[in-house]
Amino acid sequence: MISRSRTVDIGGSRGRLTPAAAASLRRVDAELGRLTDVNSAWRDPKTQQEFRDAYLAYLDGGPWAPIALAPEDSVHCDGEAIDTDDGYNPHTVAILNRHGWFHTVYRWINGKRVLVEPWHLERDASRDQHRRDPAPAGGANTTPAEPDDPEEDDMKPTVHARQESGNDTEWTLGHPDIGKDLPVFTGTATTSNSRLTPDKSVKVFRGFMVTVDRAIFTAWARAYAKGTSEITSRTDRAGYVDIQKQLSLTAAEITPK
Numbered sequence: 073m074i075s076r077s078r079t080v081d082i083g084g085s086r087g088r089l090t091p092a093a094a095a096s097l098r099r100v101d102a103e104l105g106r107l108t109d110v111n112s113a114w115r116d117p118k119t120q121q122e123f124r125d126a127y128l129a130y131l132d133g134g135p136w137a138p139i140a141l142a143p144e145d146s147v148h149c150d151g152e153a154i155d156t157d158d159g160y161n162p163h164t165v166a167i168l169n170r171h172g173w174f175h176t177v178y179r180w181i182n183g184k185r186v187l188v189e190p191w192h193l194e195r196d197a198s199r200d201q202h203r204r205d206p207a208p209a210g211g212a213n214t215t216p217a218e219p220d221d222p223e224e225d226d227m228k229p230t231v232h233a234r235q236e237s238g239n240d241t242e243w244t245l246g247h248p249d250i251g252k253d254l255p256v257f258t259g260t261a262t263t264s265n266s267r268l269t270p271d272k273s274v275k276v277f278r279g280f281m282v283t284v285d286r287a288i289f290t291a292w293a294r295a296y297a298k299g300t301s302e303i304t305s306r307t308d309r310a311g312y313v314d315i316q317k318q319l320s321l322t323a324a325e326i327t328p329k
Contacts, residue, residue, distance in 0.1 A: 073117055073143055073144060073146075073149040073150065074090065074114075074149070074150055074151050076088065076114070076116065078090065078151070079091075079094075079114045079151045080094045081094075082094045082097055082098075082110065082113060083107070084107045084110075086107065086108075086110035086113060087110055087112065087113030087114060088113055088114040088151065089113050089114055089151045089152065089154070090114075090150070090151040090152060092195075092197065092203075093151060093152050093195050094207075095207035096171050096172055096173070096195060096197075096200055096202075096203070096207075097110075097154070097171075098207045098208050099171055099202050099205060099207055099208065100167060100168055100171045100173070101208070102208045103167050103170075103171075104164065104167060108154075108156060108158055108164075108168075109156045109157045109158045110154045110155070110156050111154075111155045111156060111157065111191070112148065112154065112155040113148070113151070113153070113154050113155075114148060114149070114150075114151040115143075115146065115148040115149055116149070117143035117149060120140065120141075120142075120143040120146050120148060120149050121142070121143055123137070123138070123140035123295075124140045124141065124142055124143070126140065126291075127139060127140040132270075133269060133270050134269050134270065134271070134274075135245070135269055135273075135274040135276075135281055135283075135288065136245065136247060136249065136250045136276075136281060137295075138189060138229075138295070139177060139188070139189060147176075147194045152194060152195045153192065153193065153194045153195070154173070154192075154193055155191045155192050156191055156193060157191065157228065159175065159190045159191045159192065159193055160190050160191070160228060165193075168193060169199075170200075170201050170202065171200055171201070171202055172195050172196050172197055172198075172199045172200025172201075172202075172203065173193040173194070173195055173196075174193060174194060174195075174196055174199070175187055175189070175190065175192065175193055176192065176193070176194045177189035177192050188249075190228075191228070228247075228296075229245060229246065229247045229292075229295075229296035230245070230246040230247070230296070230303075230304040230305075230319070231243065231244070231245055231246075231289075231292050231293055231296055231297045231303040231304050232244040232246065232303065232304055232305045232306070232307070232312065232315050232316075233289075233303060233305070233306040233307075233312075234307065234308070234309055234312040235306050235307065235308060235312075236308070236309065240286075240289075240306070241284065242282060242283070242284050242312070243282070243283055243284075243288075243289035243292065244280050244281070244282050244312070244315070244316055244319070245280060245281050245283075245292045245296065246279060246280040246304075246315075246316075246319040246323075247279070247280070247323075248279055248322060248323040248326040249323075250276060250277070250278075250279055250280055250281055250323070251266075251267075251276045251277050251278045251279060251280070251281070251323075252278070252323075254266065254267070254276070254277060254278040255278060256278050256279075256320045256321060256324050257277045257278055257279070257280075257316055257317060257319075257320035258317065258320075259313055259316075259317055261275065261277070265277060265278065273285050273288060274288065277316070277320060278320045278323055278324060279319040279320040279321075279322060279323025279324070280316055280319040280320065280323075282316075
């Protein structure tokens with residue numbers, strides 16, 4: 073773990089990294105012709121522990137949460153890791169790899185080594201082919217990024233809101249790994265296609281989970297979107313249920329039981 077004083081701002085409201093990691097990311101920015109997307113970079117121990125607690129709660133039957141190590145083991149707390157939507161784009165990942173940034177979170181599933189967190193990359197300075205190149209002073213032009221691979225896009229957590237009379241009344245977190253033991257949701261919640269978490273604050277379905285607790289939604293939006301105003305969708309009841317059905321079908325196709 074390192075303190076905030078040993079990190080530097082990477083610009084674009086993207087957070088902080090060690091000076092060496094920040095210089096590497098500026099070289100990536102220059103090659104991309106734009107700022108690399110970064111949703112999370114260096115984390116202080118308190119924030120990392122919150123992620124860890126959420127993950128442990130998930131393992132104990134609570135709402136889905138991404139894998140999170142204890143602060144003393146987290147590369148985020150070392151200022152050498154980023155969470156990025158660019159991790160889903162093979163073209164961008166190849167550039168990141170050349171600059172020493174690599175996916176690290178794999179698990180053995182059905183005898184195969186599977187990348188389970190495409191958004192998480194860590195820096196390996198020894199594999200950075202450009203580590204001796206000078207870092208650009210800053211800024212990036214507006215050359216369009218390579219479009220995301222739509223198949224990889226299905227593995228991103230997504231956050232959705234149901235609106236009634238202009239107000240959010242319920243929220244959904246979608247990810248193919250949620251509720252893998254449950255049948256596909258076809259539009260109506262039943263006791264056979266859903267279950268409540270132990271605290272009864274979240275209902276879990278195949279491919280998504282639902283809450284009416286605004287605090288839980290806010291946590292989802294902070295972790296998987298860029299705040300409550302920039303979630304994946306806000307729709308009326310009919311559109312909202314259609315999204316849930318699609319999330320469930322996609323999960324069944326991507327991660328079969």
